[in-house]
Amino acid sequence: MPSPPSRSRTPKGKKALQAVSSPAPSETRKSRNDSAVTCTASDVLVFYPNLIGYARVLFMIASLYHAASDWKKSIICYCCAFMGDVVDGWVARRFNQSSAYGGILDMVTDRVSTAGFLCMLSTLYVKYAFYFSMLVVLDIASHWFHMASVSLLTVGRGMLCCVCI
DSSP states (O other): OOOOEEEEEOTTSOEEEEEOOOSSSEEEEEOTTSOEEEEEHHHHHTOHHHHHHHHHHHHHHHHHHHTTTOHHHHHHHHHHHHHHHHHHHHHHHHTTOOOHHHHHHHHHHHHHHHHHHHHHHHHHOGGGHHHHHHHHHHHHHHHHHHHHHHHHHHHHTTOOOOOOO
């Protein structure tokens, strides 16, 4: 499986795309002081924003668990999960810990959280179950189209793309 592309500076200061090929699943990235840092796949799993993502999953599960019995606990857990979504991107940029895994974790957590929340609402408000179901379909479809269009734009600019349509 080919490694993802990395960006480097050309002599004129313009960005150029280079394919990274390494036998081990590691990634070299620049730290704030421009020294090279090598990250392994197990390092990426414990990046700060990914830890926030795992906490978001736990808060969402707790929110769905308490939704039918204790709405106050459910709302508190849901708000904690939402706040995690607000700060994880900032933390990733602040600590230079952006990764493809973190981006996918964030997107999947968002989709699953929304779908779970709407399913729970459809059990609490059966009269509106059809509308909640349509919102799930709209959410998943719109994000799929967004990902597909971004991958097509990436391919159109002559860059390598890891998303297959």
